[in-house]
Amino acid sequence: MSCSRREFLKQTMAGAVTAAIPACSVIFLAPGEAQAMTDGSKLRWAFLVDTEKCVGCGLCVDACKTENEIPYDAPVSRTWVERYVITKDGETHIDSPNAGRDGFTTSEIRGEEIDPENIDKAFFVPKLCNQCDNPPCVQVCPVGATYQTEDGVVLVDRKWCIGCGYCVMACPYGVRFFHPVHKTAEKCNFCYHRITDGKEAACVQACPFEARKMGNLRDPEDPVTKVITNERVQVLKDEYGTKPHVFYLGLDEKVR
Amino acid sequence: MKSHVLRPLWLAIAVVGSVLVARIFMVPDDFGVHGDSFTYNFYRLGNVQEWKDFPAKYQGRERCARCHEENTEEIATSKHVNMQCENCHGPGVGHPKQIKKLPVNASRELCLRCHHYLAYPSSQRSALAGIDGNKHMKKKECRKCHNPHHPNLEDM
Numbered sequence: 079m080s081c082s083r084r085e086f087l088k089q090t091m092a093g094a095v096t097a098a099i100p101a102c103s104v105i106f107l108a109p110g111e112a113q114a115m116t117d118g119s120k121l122r123w124a125f126l127v128d129t130e131k132c133v134g135c136g137l138c139v140d141a142c143k144t145e146n147e148i149p150y151d152a153p154v155s156r157t158w159v160e161r162y163v164i165t166k167d168g169e170t171h172i173d174s175p176n177a178g179r180d181g182f183t184t185s186e187i188r189g190e191e192i193d194p195e196n197i198d199k200a201f202f203v204p205k206l207c208n209q210c211d212n213p214p215c216v217q218v219c220p221v222g223a224t225y226q227t228e229d230g231v232v233l234v235d236r237k238w239c240i241g242c243g244y245c246v247m248a249c250p251y252g253v254r255f256f257h258p259v260h261k262t263a264e265k266c267n268f269c270y271h272r273i274t275d276g277k278e279a280a281c282v283q284a285c286p287f288e289a290r291k292m293g294n295l296r297d298p299e300d301p302v303t304k305v306i307t308n309e310r311v312q313v314l315k316d317e318y319g320t321k322p323h324v325f326y327l328g329l330d331e332k333v334r
Numbered sequence: 335m336k337s338h339v340l341r342p343l344w345l346a347i348a349v350v351g352s353v354l355v356a357r358i359f360m361v362p363d364d365f366g367v368h369g370d371s372f373t374y375n376f377y378r379l380g381n382v383q384e385w386k387d388f389p390a391k392y393q394g395r396e397r398c399a400r401c402h403e404e405n406t407e408e409i410a411t412s413k414h415v416n417m418q419c420e421n422c423h424g425p426g427v428g429h430p431k432q433i434k435k436l437p438v439n440a441s442r443e444l445c446l447r448c449h450h451y452l453a454y455p456s457s458q459r460s461a462l463a464g465i466d467g468n469k470h471m472k473k474k475e476c477r478k479c480h481n482p483h484h485p486n487l488e489d490m
Contacts, residue, residue: 096347099354133459135447137421144425145391163454181447183467200454216374225377228369235381271388280392286416286448287458 121229122295123268123323126302126311127204130328131289134159134202136181138281138290143179145269145280147259154255155179156266157206157281162332163187164198170332178204203333204290206281207232207253207266208314208322215245215254215265224263230295230323231270236262250318268292295323391425394418398426405483412484422482442467445476463487 142157143150159178163171171187182202185192213232216224223238224245234245239262246254246263257264269279273292277283282290293302305311311325315334326333362378369375398419399406409415420426422444423436451464471479 096343099347099350131458133448133457133462134452137447141392141421146388180443181450182452183443183446183450185452194453197453197455199456200452201457202459213374222365222376222378226369226371226374227382228375233377233381233385235378235384237384238378238381267385269390270385272390274386275390277390277394283392283394284418284421286414286418286421288416 119228120296123209123230123273124293124295124302124306125206125209125268125324126291126293126305126327127324128289128291128327129201129203129330129333131287132159132202132204133287133289134161134178134182135286136178137284137286138204139177139179141280141284142266142269145272148264149258150179152258153177154258154264156253156264157204160203160205160333161187161200162203162330163192163200164330164332165192165196166198167196178202199330201328201330203326203329204281205251205253205314206324207268208251208320208324209268211321211323212319214248214250214318214320215263218244218248220244227270231268232265233267233270234263234265236260239263250315250320251322389427391427392418392420393426395420398423401430409483412486414482414485440475440477442474442476445480445482449476 136159139155139157139159142148143155146156148154148156153176155177157177158174159182160172160174161178161182165171171190171192173187175182185194209231211230213224213226216226216232219225220242221238221240223235223240224232225235226232236257241256241261241263243256243263246256249265254263254265256262269277269281272279279290279292282292291302293300293306295303295306297303298307305327306325309327311327312329313322313325314329315322362380364379365377366379367376368379395406395418402419406419409417409419422440423438426436429436446467448459448462449464450467451462452459454460476482
């Protein structure tokens with residue numbers, strides 16, 4: 079194959095232009111631009127669950143379903159309450175019938191009656207989306223339908239979601255599911271419409287025992303922030319490195 | 335260059351080009367990186383407002399107190415002080431304009447959420463006033479005897 083200098087240069091240019099075209103589709107941020115975007119945030123939402131106060135009434139789950147239009151009888155929920163009963167033989171009995179929507183009005187757990195004399199400890203643990211700082215669900219979304227807002231809440235764009243389910247699989251806390259009506263990924267978003275409007279989240283408002291609270295981590299005077307910074311709080315599955323922002327008081331080692 | 339090299343090359347360029355042109359029309363203007371991370375902040379900005387516009391259902395007891403002063407004052411002095419009106423009366427959205435009367439949940443099941451006694455030593459549940467829902471006044475609504483707005487047993 080013969081190739082003149084002119085021909086060689088022509089082809090090199092053509093190749094370079096072709097290679098450059100796809101690069102045009104990516105937006106590059108100047109370092110200053112990126113910094114300006116982060117400094118503006120004076121707000122980082124965090125959740126505080128006091129498991130010592132929870133009695134398992136399930137009014138939070140009930141309120142959440144109504145507030146966020148999750149079909150009432152569908153077996154999915156943005157938040158749920160788990161019951162842990164640890165018996166003297168070291169066994170742990172866990173259940174969450176209907177996600178705890180109707181409360182716990184029987185001592186039976188999964189059809190098994192447990193003798194009160196045999197109980198070492200028993201308690202209730204409410205769970206919800208942890209609004210992680212490193213959300214694995216967002217990392218895996220192939221279309222940019224789920225994202226983190228500047229105040230730390232992870233949202234799902236229902237118009238953009240293609241329903242692939244990667245995020246449902248990626249969440250180590252199992253908080254994601256498909257909305258039975260919209261057929262898109264769904265999860266707790268701290269009642270974003272309420273908290274941005276100065277209201278409390280539906281579950282926080284409904285809780286008669288103040289077991290659920292929310293606050294702004296960037297505000298050192300916030301009573302919830304004070305508890306999180308000064309008291310002994312725990313998060314779920316810390317070892318995953320997701321940096322969850324739902325903090326628990328009085329969490330037992332049996333809770334996973 | 336030989337045509338068996340050039341032809342697929344032009345085809346590839348055409349495909350990439352048409353995708354880029356289609357992208358201009360199909361991707362909304364506000365879709366992109368809005369924050370400091372490509373990984374976590376790559377999204378459609380308009381969706382944040384869409385979520386903020388989601389309609390709230392629960393109004394909170396302060397709104398109820400504007401008209402139902404008597405009831406809110408009564409419950410404020412009782413052990414049910416921390417119960418939201420809407421926990422039993424249902425979400426207040428649309429009341430009183432569209433929904434004249436809110437349907438109150440007067441079922442036993444609602445009361446039993448807290449007041450069915452569970453012998454759990456390390457939980458606050460066992461510290462609440464509790465009964466066995468399967469034995470105590472079975473099939474009768476609790477409010478026939480107990481006033482939910484002022485449930486003190488001494489005043490019965």
